[in-house]
Amino acid sequence: MSTRVRWLGHSCLLFESDGRHVLVDPFLTGNPKAADSADTVPADLILISHGHGDHIGDAVAIAKRTGAPVVANYEIGEWLKEPGQGLTDVHGMQHGGGRLFEGIARVKLTVAFHGSVxxxxxxxxNPCGFLITFPDGTKVYDAADTALFSDMRLIGEEGIDLAILPIGDYYTMGPDDALRAVTMIAPKSVLPIHFNTFDAIAQDGKAWADRVRRETQAEPVELEPGQWFDIPRRPG
Known part of the structure; x- marks a missing residue:
């Protein structure tokens, strides 16, 4: 079975590869678009891009329920180990560093331009994005919450099968800058996130997908929260 991704609403993503699950930014409780719950979503590894409540979300509760290790930046990693959170299997990494979680994925932290409290x-x-390489070789770049930045072109040199980009504007890149990001990254497919959860980030996802088809070589992925997408691999 190929690696696949399920959009759970906002920026929450669930990847499945070889029977293992990677959960990203698990904001489910209080998320009006949530397609799963903290009580049921599976996780073998949890990734947190930054500290805002709409990203760290239910990470502590899910980690305690599933026993999944948690990956975040160093500061969030230390906070997760404090008595108030009480996690022990935490990997507080730094930008540019990576780690192989055997049988699950290799995760590398990338730069992101945003805030984090x-x-x-x-x-x-500092907030981050993720370059995730799954056991079957599938490479995913989840930019998480970020502005456009020119080094996205360098990330694209890794050969990205799926890029995941925010398009909501206001707090992150909007549709125009996200389209420029697609051009720089040159992924095989692109999935938009961080839009239509709240009024401030309302966007027309279909209109953006149409622009991706017209103006780039990438294939847009149009999902409703809860739907899955099988990630096609780039040739070679």
């Missing part, structure tokens, strides 16, 4: 007001360090 934890729900209790604690400084959450």
């Amino acid at each position: 934890l729900p209790d007001g604690t400084y959450g360090g």
